[in-house]
Amino acid sequence: MITEKLKEKKATKQGMLSNVMRQFNNASDKIQLNSNIRKILEITNNELVVHFPVKMDNGEVAVFTGYRVQHNNALGPYKGGLRYHPTVDIDAARALAMWMTWKTALAGLPYGGAKGGIQIDPKKYSTAELERITRRFTYALGDNIGPELDIPAPDVNTNPQTMAWILDTYMSTKSPNERSTNLHVVTGKPIGAGGSEGRDRATGYGVFLCIKFWAEQNEVSLRDKKFIVQGFGNVGYWAAYFLESEGAKMIGVQDASGTLYNNNGISVGSLAAYQNATGALSGYTNAEAIPGNDFFGLDCDICIPAALGNQITEHNAGDIKAKVIAEGANGPTDVPAEAMLLERGITIIPDILCNSGGVIGSYYEWLQNRNGEIWTLEEVMEKLEKKLRTSFEKINKVVGERKVDARTAAFIIAIERLEQAYLQRGIFP
Structure with a gap:
């Protein structure tokens, strides 16, 4: 039994690196990436x-x-x-x-x-x-x-x-x-230590914005849409908070302590208060505790994996009923599962777009520290939405032009930007 658990743990660890390499190679093949630049980008x-x-x-x-x-x-x-x-x-x-x-x-x-x-x-x-x-x-x-x-x-x-x-x-x-001159050595700091307004919610707000852009693109309203969230930390909470403010209902939530379900909706604020008081989701009385393996199979419109990598696999991808998966975590969907989901017509908003609000917010904090500026919450949120919408629209354009899925389109945009930098600068010596 111990040996089997170790094998499973090892496979999961290797899976994340394998996934990102397969995603990189797939996009690189599509654009016929310069072979010399490919050698550079495939290693650290x-x-x-x-x-x-x-x-x-x-x-x-x-x-x-x-x-x-x-x-x-x-x-x-x-x-x-x-x-x-x-x-x-x-x-x-x-x-x-x-x-x-x-x-x-x-x-x-x-x-x-x-x-x-x-x-x-x-x-x-x-x-x-x-x-x-x-x-x-x-x-x-x-x-x-x-x-x-x-x-x-x-x-x-x-x-x-x-x-x-x-x-x-x-x-x-x-x-x-x-x-x-070293205040910007880290970002995500407390406000009093040089942090930025809005950095705490930037990642989750970015997840929400990507779902909002998807809804606008498909001419659907988020009101009364049902969503589930895996991971109720900083990312999951803020994504749920903003979705609830648009009239959507959180019907399922999961963390390491347990899985909760209530088809009539779980109050985001009430659950957050309970979690802050107890340190876990388990024991919350306004929802039913269900087996963890049932989580991804809940009947919902939107699924937000916002915990760890490799959570959606070929073993549970067939259970998913959501119309859209918004990847709040890094690498939550493995490559075989993604192929299954796309074949079923389920939209995947890829992690390198969906959770990029965090690093964009970090960039704004870094800029403020560097330049001796202080921006308001409204300024940060407005800039964040503008930048994410630009990325969302670029991806949609590449999806249409190259007939690829959204993740491949996102990788193509990123890799081509790096390729251009190397081609223009040259390789030392």
Whole structure:
């Protein structure tokens, strides 16, 4: 039994890297990507693995492993989140870093792609321990991150407080006259520590906007549409919040603690208040607890996977009844499942578009820090919507011109932008 679980875990890890490579190769074949540039883009630039000791609350020392993979910086500094999760390893970081490269290129940002994190379950540590772990990890990364080199951001199980610890630690290693110029070493910071209005909701709002654009394109109203959300963290909550504000109903929600269902609708605000009080969804009384395997088969219009990668597979893709899947997570749908869904006429709004609101919001925070500006929430949201609509329309244009699916179209736009940069600049030496 243990051996089988290990095999399954290993297959999942390899699957994310395999998925992104298959997506990349598929799009590259469609555009006959320059073979020399293809060699560059299919590998990472730098991979950092650090082992570091931290003193626990009981006085014992524990050694942790952290990762930072920098995939490509042809368009600008590396950009990508740091996650704290047991599944973090070098292959997961490679896959996620590649997706970040395509995401920033698609959005037209002056960034490359990176990703990383620490292989831990943060629920097992106190706040004081997490602070020491974060600060020691930052110190171990050293000058491999920087405001013009590699800019981390929050991801799974990390938040504005995590970024504030990283910022403070990084700035403490600099001379006094350098500290004021390093505020943008991380994004997703608390407002008081140089964060931006709207960054907290940017990813989830972007997911909502992509669903809204899809509805407009298909001339349907979101009112009374039923949706389900996997993962009720920052992304899932805000996507659900904005959909509910348009009159849609959340009928199903799932996290690591359990799966809830109520065909009459689950109040987003009420569930969020319960989760904040208890730390989990399980036990919420205004919905029925159902088996986790039944989640993706719920009868709904919109499905939002906003948890981890490889959640929709060939084993459950046939159960999905939604008309549209909005990928709030990175790589939630594997390649065989996507083929099955597209054959059934189900629309997939690809992750590198759908959840790109986060990195766009991060870019706006980075710009404000860099330029000494402070924007209002309305300014940030307006700019975010404009940029996402531009990307959505570009993808639709390529879908029509090249007769490809939306994910392939998104990859084509991203890869062609990188190809152009390399062709114009040349390869050193």
